Amino acid sequence: MTATSIDIIEDLQSRGLLSQMTSGEELKSVLGQGRTLYCGFDPTAESLHIGSLVPLLTLRRFQNAGHKPIALVGGATGLIGDPSFKASERQLNSTEIVEFWVQRLQSQVSQFLDFDAGDNAAVVVNNLDWVKSTNVLDFLRDVGKHFSVNAMIQKESVKQRLDREGAGISFTEFTYMILQSYDFAELYKRHNCILQIGGSDQWGNITGGIDLTRRMHRAQVYGLTTPLVTKADGQKFGKTETGTIWLDSKKTSPYAFYQFWLNAADADVYTFLRYFTFLSVSDIKEIEAADQASQAKPEAQGILAKEVTRLVHGDEGLSAAQRISAALFSGELGELSEADCEQLRLDGLPSTKVENLPKGIVDALVETGLAKSNKMAREFISNNAVSVNGQRVESDAQTLNIESALFGRYFVLKRGKKLFHLAYTN
């Protein structure tokens, strides 16, 4: 492998992406030439969400710097469940489901890495490949013997499960750390992988792997973690009213995804630009300075939304998201053409087919999911929070009917300031 020109550690540091690392100076010099590193992603759902984006993009940053990234999808660890900083024991998922999720994650993860990069082309692996052939006795004798339970229960990541009244941890989840550690040792053996990265909640598991690799293979390997993303107001990052922001466009449309980033708080947006885009730190500083000088609405959110949406959903997803956003937020809905309406639907604006017009507005809100119950629908209406085709709904007796539809078949329903839904008939 070729020597690298970029000091990746320096870059991560300047972006605020470096939470912890082992033997800093030594790791820095080790990374002076192209190395192999890995990051694990467990199948806990059919898609990753934006929480996984930081380590995923960090993997890519390493690749851009000339290193060889391995994305590990945890077909084995996903069957066990990582207890790290989890308040309570989790339900086990069936092997079929986990297997299905593994396939989904493998292709999802792949879109962020370069597999045609020659020496440092990316690799995707599944830890089930080496775990499934291990038998219990060998595992306990060869791997388990290297772990001290005394040390394991000291780990911060499981402490609350051990200390907290009312909590607990099964042997299954307690063993998770050993499995993940074994992955690192195995990847060292198979791919000469010398670095594991992950979110800072993975620190305990990563150091476990470093210890195990030293003991099993007498080799020095390293660990590095990225910070967990937090919001300035203390709220949980990555959730909205509509739920988790997923990377899969079927679960979170490019439009919703774009909107999520567009709504980033001023206090967070420059940090997010560093975390979630490949814009240089100096460019980001310029954006920040310009925003501060302008006194007007900052540009940063728009740039963030554009960059991240393009990264995850490509140019096509981005332009669809921008088209919808422009139509709904900047113009008069009345100016939409019939083709525009159809395009909104194709672009992924949530939409529902309604039948049996005229339909009461309360029913329509519930059917489209804009209100959870009739009661809520009425409350929204009485709060003046609902509009149809740009016209405020004044009474819950109002109906959707052909005469008021755009082009005889479209209704743009709006609840609150930002939530839109397209209802249509044939």
Place this chain on the structure above:
RNA sequence: GGAGGGGUUCCCGAGUGGCUAAAGGGAUCAGACUGUAAAUCUGACGCGCGAGCUUCGGUGGUUCGAAUCCACCCCCCUCCA
């Protein structure tokens, strides 16, 4: 196996026979103000237009009336063996 503690509405957590759809906090949603921010204020937050109905791990029971009492069952935690 023994002893004790516990399972309440999205989360935390009060509530030990009627005044309780169930305190309080958080989260969330809406409105006002704004920049599709933040902060702040106001309101909502089981279902029902309503009379009312359905909830407090499960199933039965006591009672005019139960989240609250009794029985059995399930799950969790702590200590002992």
